[in-house]
Amino acid sequence: MLSVTSGRAAARKVLGMNIRGLASQPSLDVEFPGMPELTPASNKTKPETKVTTLPNGLRVASEETFGQVTALGMFVDAGSRYETDANNGVSHLMEHMAFKSTENRSHLRLVRDIEDIGGQMAAASAREFMIFQGECLRDYVENAVDILSDTIVRPKLAPWDIDEQRKVIGYDLENMEANAQSVLTELLHEAAYGSETPLGRSLWCPERNLSKLGEDDLRAYLQTHFTAPRMVLSAAGVEHDRLVDLASKYFEDLPTKPANGVDPITETAKYRGGERRQSADSPLTHVTLVFDAGGWKSDDLVDVCTLHMLLGGGGSFSAGGPGKGMYSRLYTNVLIKHQWVDSATAFNCMYNDGGLLGIYGTCAPQDAGRLVDVMAGELLDAASKAPTAEETERAKNQLKSSVLMKLESRQVLFEDIGRQILTYGKHESAADLCKRIDAVTPETLQKAAQKCLKSAATIASFGDVSAVPSYDAVANKFK
Template sequence: MASRLLQAASRRGQGMSLYPLVPGIFKRGESSLSHSVNNPVLPTTVQEYSKSSTGLCKVTTLPNGIRVASENTPGHFSAVGVYVDAGSRYETSDTRGVSHILDRLAFKSTANKSADEIVGEVESLGGNIMCSSSRESIMYQSAIFSQDLERAISLFSDVICRPNIDPLEVEEQRQTALYEIEEIWSKPEMILPEILHTVAYENNTLGNPLLCPPENLERMTPELIRSYMKTWYRPERMVITACGAEHEKVVELAVKHFGQGPTAYEIATEPARYTGGSHMMDVPDLPLTHVYIAFEGLSIDDKDIYALATLQILLGGGGSFSAGGPGKGMYSRLFTNVLNQHYWVESCQAFNHCYTDSGLFGIAGSCRPEYTNALVEVMCRELDSIGRSDGNNQRVTDAELSRAKNQLKSSLLMNLESRMVQLEDLGRQVQVHGKKTGIDEMLERIDRVDLEELRRVASRVVRGAVGVTSGGSGKATIVLQGDMRGLKDVSKMVEKYGLGS
């Protein structure tokens, strides 16, 4: 499977996501329809996305290596985006935080327009236009009126290929980023998933922070930003996608605005290396203690990823004041076994982060400080039970599995009703795989998940066996924030249930 779509569907909106080429890398081309998909110079693949959909997924590779993907599904609006294979995992100790600053600089002055003119252009389009950075991608996206397709692609070309990276604009964004960092650090539900990554992948790739470390802000000079962009904003690392537009027109505009540049070249990238570990943050005046227990999960290419996404839905969970009701997860295991049984649990929910070569799977919970040891015990018990096939009365049942699979499938289909979700799903799948996995295939693979497979995959993850093939440590990743008085050894509680390697 291939996309963030399955991950987004499986977490049902839970978790956190903090999701301009160097002047001279590209020159505006003069080509037009002579560069069509019928031209053998531009190889194009066509695939049926779904038997129930009228749109076909088409992918064309331009001579400079940029891939252009589209789905011409009907609707009043179009969506267009540019996806760059960059992000925090590619940063070094010298460039750590540059992706965060880059997405803040996205719609500033360019070689052709002032910052005010860029803002005026964005507002005149009247759509939803944004840039966001993640660990494995920097995404420029827009939802627009269909007749404004060329204006949007031209705007993206300008801000991506010809940014000024003006010193005054950089300084302004450094100050704004500092305020943003302080704001996020004050909210445990936003910063703890970040800390979880830094502990799970200590000093490498996926452990690099999404937020620029405050001590690195002064390093974020125009020269450093241009150097980073020159390294990673390469045409072969870019995908231009459109939904609700004719493919030939999108290719024509891509050639016109992005079509020239160097040919592809090889970049060696460091694979993610899961380390695991523990990090305890003693904050005595915090009203709640927050607990995260995670294990190395699966990459988006892993054959077991559909079973793991189903498992996350099956565990489910939420907050103590979550709006329950049919179809809202009220029968998930963490609601039934934890939130409904223990009044002192404020929140308890499963999470699943998947990336190109690794992932994180686990449970996050919170409670008043005096119940922290009990919460850790409850979380370990639930993680232990999902991989059991013995006579334990907590093992997963057929009814739970069927309910989770139906919820995952419906969430996938409902997510795809959004133009922006459809756009990002297409862009990221083509970026990572060079093609799109059709929704019919996704649904079929979810249907094939049975109890034996679910238990095997659950055991593979929570017992630390993913490391056998990934090279990871297999250890649990444990992060706690709050009042640590009276806290027992959490690592020993995890080991007691046979979790981790």
């Protein structure tokens, strides 16, 4: 057994060794050889969005973030609103065909090339745009742009890839029935605009078209909509001049006009209101109550977005806490006072020439009637009197913080740049947007609510809908 005396001696020996070791290390004020010189962030150029239009019409936009990872993507002015009943679902199929076989790469090689650079690539389709996006280390931006150009400009559209993706979409459609929110989104657009109209047409490929759509449909859609003037290459975390050079190199083959020489057009969205309900085996009844909100280019856009924050809401089982919107109206007036409400959340859907603002709620089937009454009451209350100055200021601050916090993400930043340029032809800075939010007043919020409620109501429900009131009963509340 070690004695106390010998133990102390051993400790002194170890301590002495450590002290001698520390004494041999260089001082902290001595530069370590081979390390790059650090530049304080305050000495760097203030990040700004730069936009360049190439001779073929492709717009290239970026913002430097001074990080080691780059997020980038190609936005295309396409999507389900540019489809017809005959090819409805072609953009959904096009999304699934992204990053498959190309003229230069097999699917296996393309996947290997993405993994070799540690990259992540994906595609998505929406009602008014498609996006092919990626993320990679800054050193491999050229590889990522090369891969993007291959899948966008030179897709092979091989029969075996199409057959495989038809099966995948088929599985998605089967599983969609279990996703109440996805079903409701389609139902409310169909009810608000009409199933035969651009914004009312299904975002998902319908069963009737799944087996019909093939290479010819995909190729025709590409040749019509994938032209340089309808596209924006956006990035966050890259030098702008370098991105422009890469775009010129890899996207110079993009056509400037559709193959048939006729630019695609779509009819203007016309909100009309209405009802759609779908019975399903669900423990909860899901209901949305929405109105016309104008869209991205509406003069009331910022007021509508602030009104959205003021209504707020969430789920009854939220952990709560600061920043959770616990002082929003749907929390204080609905979730806290009505324990039978499972969730009540304000939401909006915005488009170039149309938009929706409303409330999405869930409850037990027998309470669906009461839920619709409560939701309607909150919307009517927002239009009947102006909110207090304190409530307005809180909603404005929440909107500004939401915008600024999200823009700290390079993924959100590059998407914000691309979407704005595709929609407006320019990019508005966060500072300018915050100034517009500061200009919102209680009176402008009330006017925005009143304007929305002048339109016809739209109701969509899913689950056990037997207790959901008739459309006329709900619409009469707003007359």
